[in-house]
Amino acid sequence: MTKYGFASLCAGLVLLCASGLTLAQEPINAADSATQPSPGHVIFKEQFRFYSLDLDEGRHDRRGEIDDAVFFSTLNIGLRSDWALSLRFPTVFRDREFDQSGRTEREEGIGDLTALAKWRIYQNDTGPLDSARLSLIGGAEIRTGDSPFTTDAYNPVFGVAYTKIVGRHGFNGSLQWTLTTDGNDEPIYAGESTADLFRYDLAYLFRLSPRTYTAETRGALYAVCEINDLYETNGDNELFLSPGIMYEARTWTAELSVQLPTWQEIDHRAETDLAVVAGVRFSW
Amino acid sequence: MEAKTLIAFLLIVPLAGCETNSSTQNSVSGAGVRPMKDMASSHGDLAARLFVMGMSCPLCANNINKQLMRVPGVQEVSVDLGSGLVLARLVPSNPPTREQLVEAIRQSGFTLDRIEMPDRKEANND
Numbered sequence: 001m002t003k004y005g006f007a008s009l010c011a012g013l014v015l016l017c018a019s020g021l022t023l024a025q026e027p028i029n030a031a032d033s034a035t036q037p038s039p040g041h042v043i044f045k046e047q048f049r050f051y052s053l054d055l056d057e058g059r060h061d062r063r064g065e066i067d068d069a070v071f072f073s074t075l076n077i078g079l080r081s082d083w084a085l086s087l088r089f090p091t092v093f094r095d096r097e098f099d100q101s102g103r104t105e106r107e108e109g110i111g112d113l114t115a116l117a118k119w120r121i122y123q124n125d126t127g128p129l130d131s132a133r134l135s136l137i138g139g140a141e142i143r144t145g146d147s148p149f150t151t152d153a154y155n156p157v158f159g160v161a162y163t164k165i166v167g168r169h170g171f172n173g174s175l176q177w178t179l180t181t182d183g184n185d186e187p188i189y190a191g192e193s194t195a196d197l198f199r200y201d202l203a204y205l206f207r208l209s210p211r212t213y214t215a216e217t218r219g220a221l222y223a224v225c226e227i228n229d230l231y232e233t234n235g236d237n238e239l240f241l242s243p244g245i246m247y248e249a250r251t252w253t254a255e256l257s258v259q260l261p262t263w264q265e266i267d268h269r270a271e272t273d274l275a276v277v278a279g280v281r282f283s284w
Numbered sequence: 285m286e287a288k289t290l291i292a293f294l295l296i297v298p299l300a301g302c303e304t305n306s307s308t309q310n311s312v313s314g315a316g317v318r319p320m321k322d323m324a325s326s327h328g329d330l331a332a333r334l335f336v337m338g339m340s341c342p343l344c345a346n347n348i349n350k351q352l353m354r355v356p357g358v359q360e361v362s363v364d365l366g367s368g369l370v371l372a373r374l375v376p377s378n379p380p381t382r383e384q385l386v387e388a389i390r391q392s393g394f395t396l397d398r399i400e401m402p403d404r405k406e407a408n409n410d
Contacts, residue, residue: 025341038347038392040354081391125338125395128368165340213365219342250346283346 025165028257028277029228029242030201031176034133034163036118037078037283045074047255047279053270058186064098066188066270070111072279082120086139089113092149109146115139116157129213132164141178141191151192153182159199170205170222187269195234195268202227205246219249224257238272239263253281332385333400334370339363344394351392355380374402 026033028047037043053066074088090111097104116139124132137159143152159176176199183194191197203226210217224244231237244257259275339345345363352361352372357380360373372385382401389396 036393038351041347041350081393120393123338123393123395127337128335128366129338129340131338131340165338170340215362215364215366215369217342217345217365248342250342250349253343283343 027203034135036084043076055270111145111149168207172203190230195232
């Protein structure tokens with residue numbers, strides 16, 4: 001087992017044992033939502049994403065199949081009642097098989113840190129459960145990663161997220177713009193080239209159980225359906241339909257989802273064949 | 285590390301979390317959350333009743349609980365997500381002020397509809 005694998009395994013086990021407490025009705029794949037931890041409250045989110053990719057662009061000798069196992073580790077910290085900070089970095093395990101030579105290659109490393117601040121500018125709670133919230137998001141991707149998983153750039157990120165909960169129904173919409181200042185010659189993912197990246201996300205969550213909350217309610221099970229779009233200013237566009245399921249307890253959350261590419265128009269990076277997502281969140 | 289091994293691990297983590305939940309609920313109760321009916325029936329309890337709006341999920345209950353438990357004089361908290369009623373059991377000898385409880389709800393990111401504080405005489409009798 002590699003040092004990164006071992007570290008991730010240890011982190012997972014420690015969190016399991018020490019799980020005190022998690023993020024509210026937040027979509028699984030969307031860039032963000034208008035929910036956040038309260039002051040002094042920390043939420044750790046570990047999300048595993050398996051990507052099956054197909055690179056048919058760029059140098060011929062680099063084209064081929066790519067399987068990525070990525071751990072996204074995120075720390076959400078409540079600063080004030082309307083301000084929160086999130087820090088996120090990926091740990092990537094990559095297997096490549098090149099079409100031309102048939103050669104395989106394995107790479108692993110840590111990607112760039114993304115630091116984002118969230119400011120809730122609108123809140124309207126209209127009932128015991130019902131709420132509408134709007135947040136502004138700002139921050140940057142910071143060149144802290146290992147090659148080839150870094151863009152070697154400081155990229156500002158701006159976004160807005162809206163969340164509305166009505167009874168058993170939850171709606172989320174978010175838009176995030178990454179202003180790219182530099183990038184890779186051979187990008188694999190959206191946002192790794194020198195083109196700016198726009199992420200559009202829409203999500204609907206339906207509480208399957210319980211039908212009605214009571215004082216005894218310890219957790220809730222949700223069906224999740226998301227539409228996630230990645231548009232780059234070089235013309236690349238990838239749209240996913242992402243069904244999923246999420247269980248949220250008072251101190252932790254578990255989530256499972258798949259991302260199915262439904263529309264792809266890509267000329268500069270790898271196309272996603274499939275993505276499988278599993279994650280946990282713990283709250284302190 | 286094999287990708288399959290990683291996938292297996294990440295699938296096991298949430299399942300293990302589900303298994304441990306029922307046993308950890310008691311410890312959570314020990315940290316200040318217990319069923320509302322138990323708390324309400326405790327003899328001699330001095331409790332404030334807070335009606336909160338916007339608590340749409342179990343985690344919200346935890347947010348409220350944590351903020352209220354930081355207020356000196358709050359002994360225990362119980363949250364009914366369905367009605368939005370939050371019961372805060374107070375230390376009879378040194379109960380918090382109404383303003384402290386209002387501020388805790390504000391800090392937790394929810395809207396306080398109204399608050400019913402216990403009678404001071406009741407506190408003194410206890």
